[in-house]
Amino acid sequence: MKTLLQTALTLRGLVALPGLVVLAGCAAETGEHRAFVASEIGFGSRTGEQIDGRDVAIGLNLDGRDSDAQDLQGCRRRDFIAPDGTRGIDNQFTHLYELVEDVFQEGVVEGIIKNSINEGRLLLMFQISKVTDWKNDDDVEVAIFLGDGRPNINTENALVRDQTFDIRSDAPVARTRGSIRDGVLRTEPIDVELPMAFFNVFFDLQLRGAQIQAELDMDGNLVGLMGGGVDKEQIFEIGRMADAMQGEQVSPLLNLLIPTWTDLYPDERGICSHISAALTFRSVPAFVFDDVRP
């Protein structure tokens, strides 16, 4: 059981630790821009319901397929279905998350994430720019980066809106393009790298092909999902480091379970290298200082 606990804590670091680096992109400074900072981050998971015999889960269709147990391209993993009926939802990470939730009290994971946000260690920021129409715009630019600064918190333990932050100097800005249709922003895939530290273990976690789907709510918040693939080797490595640091045996369990959940980027043998994951977020309007525009 303690092994499971170690695993859970280690994986929790995926979202609870700072540093976000991504690659690629270019920007044009025309149109409007708005920045947001994630005040809440959680894991997309199964809702406990079923539609058409499929489990309902929060997530994105990352590979454009609606896979089932026969789909080799999906490594024979059954995709989920979204609450709105969208098929092909890739979020096998939910199995690991549910395992963690079984071990820990409900809300512990969210609490740790929340603390990281409120203490300014996980200020996940988005800037949407080159926008001419916030309802429909075929070509917008999205920057993803980590903010720096001590945030103010309101009585609901959430970030106060419209705060101004720096950009973490050790976390280069990731840029991608996207579109807004009927108020919903969708971005093109981009590789995101999360430099993390956990129990004195430092590592970079890569979120491959990360995509964002989000929309502005009535209060001007950007609410949505960020999905992507987590390399199983990365998870194994985290397990090994945790074993070494804590003297536990996380790795055998991970070695056993993770291969049964990988569902992205199959090789020629039909073996997938990544496990799909989805993070939910609610971000409030924010600013970055003029001299550090992303």
Added chain:
Amino acid sequence: MSWILRWGAALILGASLGLVGCEGEIEAPTVATRPPPPFEPAPAQLRRLTQPQYRNAITDLFGEVVLPARLEPDERVDGLYQVGAHLTTISARGTELYEAAAYQIAGQAVDEAHRDRWILCAPSGVVDRACAEQSLRVLGRRTWRRPLSEVELAQLVEIGANAARRLGDFYAGMEFSVATLLQSPHFLFRREVGAETDGPRRHTGWEMAERLSFFLWNTIPDDALLDAAARGELGDHPRYAEHVDRLLADPRAKQGVRAFFTEMLELDELDELRKDPTIFEHYTPELGASAREETLRLIEHLVFERDADYRELMTTRTTFIDRRLASLYGVPAPAREGFGRYDFPESSERVGLLGHISVLALQAHASVSSPTLRGIFVRRNLLCGAIPPPPANVDTSIPEPLPGSVTLRDRVARHLQDPSCAGCHRLMDPLGLGLENFDAIGRWRDTESGEPIDASGDVNGIPFSTPSELAYTVAATPDFTQCVMRTAYRYATGHKEVPGEAATLRDITGRFERSGFRVLPLLRSIALSDGFRRVGAPVITVDSTPSGEVSP
């Protein structure tokens, strides 16, 4: 042991100097428009130091020391503590507070970190009367803003010598001398009674020194000003204007201007700013101080850096904000630490002082805005309009919503429909409703309860439809510039103007207008005016108590 010495010191000085009471009510006169009556100055008065003046004086005397948290409260009369200062005296509780403060400060004044600032010699022993006299003569002149008499000085030296002998330490003895100086009415009160001259009664040079320094610096005179007083160069002397100009050019003039506008705009009340944090996420206990600093920095910028037209206070799009205020305003912070300049775009409705949190949040309730409070502020503090207090039997709470009423405008509409309310509320609600786009903490809102906000109203019959139009309309009202002139005059002289000062006020008004409504020339005009330099005879009132004590 020490309590005996304390009371001994207090009694000696109390008996020898005599705490004098303060004068009462001045009739609320109407300044005649034409022709002004001959100049006749207001009666002489005593003014108690306000709490900021007390603290500034202590800092000037001894440097950075821990200042007392509590002193006798100041009283705002006719909108100003400076006016209230001549109507208040010291209560029994206040006496205790001043005594405790005096010993708290004196204890620090004689410690190694501070004593070299004012003890001018190395004592030759536990009792060194010569050294004590040398130091107390200089310290006493600054503390009491006049030279000590030889009798007074001898008493202070003796108090210190007695204490030093008993405590076995020269500096411990001096602590009691300092505490005595600080408990004296000569320190706590400003004597502004003047003296008979060949012509009209005038303030003495020493009175002019402290009158000037408290007006322009909000603290005690420096040695140069006291030296000028000693040379007889203050008041009617040809060099008087040079001294006024020196004070205005000194960095301490910023402290003085800040103090004036803090009183005029009631910015000190921001220390008590409270909002419901469950409704207003931007509220923190530190918000009030930030809001005050924003307004004062803007005033400093306009007055000292730009020497600008006072009306720009209402129309400027420039302000100075920190991260907390930027977040509340919904704009990027201009500085990582402290305050930085921010210019609102032309499209913004947040313009000038009426867009500041210091006004919008202070003149509102904890959870809802208040067109009435905001209207009173504009009418009374910015336009110097009179608003009668509500009748004693009137319910002053916000009216309950009528069926179909959604916005606060709907609710306060009852004020204007009810004949018993309308007379006064017509003076304030139409002004305050122009700021309804700002909620109770001052954050912008387009709607209230889902309904678009109607921010229209009128200033003395001149209509406006948005907050920025309200600001421009107020700025263009002659009452606006007249009000700051009148308020500054009251602040400087410590009294509400009397009919005999009408000519002086008219002259100051003309000079203010010709200067382009600039604040520093206004303060200079006031300092040079007869109303500031001349004084009437004290009004003698006979106390109705059995003792029949007479006080000026």
